[in-house]
Every structure is written in C-alpha cells, then in structure tokens.
Amino acid sequence: MTDRPKIKAMVVVEGWSDTKRLSQAVDCDTIETRGSALGPEVLQRIRLAVKDRGAIVLTDPDFNGNRLRRLISAAVPEVTQATISQDQGRASKDNPHKSLGVEHAPLAVLAQCLQEADARVGKDRPSSDVDRDFLIDLGLIGGAQAVEKRQYLGEQLQIGYANGKQLYQRLQAYGIQKADVLSALKGTFDGKID
Numbered sequence: 001m002t003d004r005p006k007i008k009a010m011v012v013v014e015g016w017s018d019t020k021r022l023s024q025a026v027d028c029d030t031i032e033t034r035g036s037a038l039g040p041e042v043l044q045r046i047r048l049a050v051k052d053r054g055a056i057v058l059t060d061p062d063f064n065g066n067r068l069r070r071l072i073s074a075a076v077p078e079v080t081q082a083t084i085s086q087d088q089g090r091a092s093k094d095n096p097h098k099s100l101g102v103e104h105a106p107l108a109v110l111a112q113c114l115q116e117a118d119a120r121v122g123k124d125r126p127s128s129d130v131d132r133d134f135l136i137d138l139g140l141i142g143g144a145q146a147v148e149k150r151q152y153l154g155e156q157l158q159i160g161y162a163n164g165k166q167l168y169q170r171l172q173a174y175g176i177q178k179a180d181v182l183s184a185l186k187g188t189f190d191g192k193i194d
Contacts, residue, residue, distance in 0.1 A: 057082065
C-alpha cells in the first residue's frame with residue numbers, strides 16, 4: 001500500500017503485532033511498551049517523543065490496555081489519545097478467547113483514528129465544561145442504563161468505554177464540551193435523554 005497516510009507523531013502501542021498492523025494502515029513510527037509492564041526507559045522515550053514531535057497513545061480496548069493508557073497519561077499528561085472501540089478491536093476469525101486488540105482492528109479504522117489524533121497533537125485543547133452533576137443528570141453515572149449509555153457515548157466520541165469516574169476524566173482530558181456530549185447522545189435510548 002503506497003498511499004498510506006503519514007502520521008507525524010510517534011504512536012505508543014503495546015507490542016510488535018500492533019506495530020505490524022499499523023504499518024499496513026499508516027506510515028508511522030512506534031514506541032512499543034512490550035505489554036503492560038511500563039518501564040522508566042519507555043516513559044523517557046515517550047517524553048522525548050512528546051517534546052520532539054508529539055506522541056499518540058493507542059492501546060488495546062481491554063482492561064490491560066486501559067490500565068496502560070492511564071499509567072502513560074499520568075506520567076506524561078501531554079500525550080494525545082487515540083482509541084478504538086471493543087467492537088473494532090475484536091478478532092473477526094474464530095475467537096474462542098474473545099481477543100481484543102489493535103492488531104485486529106480494520107485498517108481504515110486505524111488510519112482514521114490516528115489521523116484525527118495526529119491533527120490534535122500539540123494543539124491547545126479547550127477546557128471541558130462537563131461536570132459530574134451533568135453526567136449524573138444524563139444518567140451516565142448511577143442511572144439505570146448508565147453502562148450502556150457510557151458505552152454508546154465512548155463509541156460516538158471515540159474515547160472508548162469507561163466507568164463513571166474514568167468517563168469524567170477522559171472528557172476533561174479531551175476538552176469535550178457539554179454540547180458535544182448532548183449531540184452524541186441525541187436520539188438514543190428511546191428519547192429518554194433531553
């Protein structure tokens with residue numbers, strides 16, 4: 001594939017299979033964390049990447065991937081986030097273990113999420129106006145369908161699934177506005193969201 005989009009920022013992934021898959025979708029350089037162990041040398045490489053050309057974190061949409069994303073974001077808050085949904089990361093072949101990973105995602109999905117993230121690298125993000133009361137009022141925290149609503153919202157905003165506390169943190173990190181949340185949820189759940 002000769003017309004792969006060029007990603008300027010370094011892309012932080014979990015391992016070699018992710019690097020291999022990304023090379024089919026985009027032209028990029030990666031930093032591999034080599035699984036869920038996050039050593040000081042990897043964090044230093046990410047810090048240097050942020051300083052020199054930017055860094056995008058793209059981890060698997062599973063527990064370990066989300067844990068790794070949180071650790072990286074806590075250590076290097078300047079990283080830019082890119083996510084795929086669990087459905088996008090699910091292996092399409094016979095998958096008895098229900099494997100999830102970047103290495104299973106469609107090439108077009110990977111290219112799109114990385115191009116969008118690359119466009120955000122280094123740009124000042126506006127502060128989010130979302131607060132916890134807003135999320136509670138929408139039933140995203142503590143509501144009868146909170147899990148389903150958060151799953152849907154995460155897919156619509158391309159920030160991945162998160163529990164209530166993580167959702168608030170991600171909306172803040174991405175600078176997502178109340179209007180964006182309302183727009184993403186409009187028309188869902190039988191009109192129960194105003």
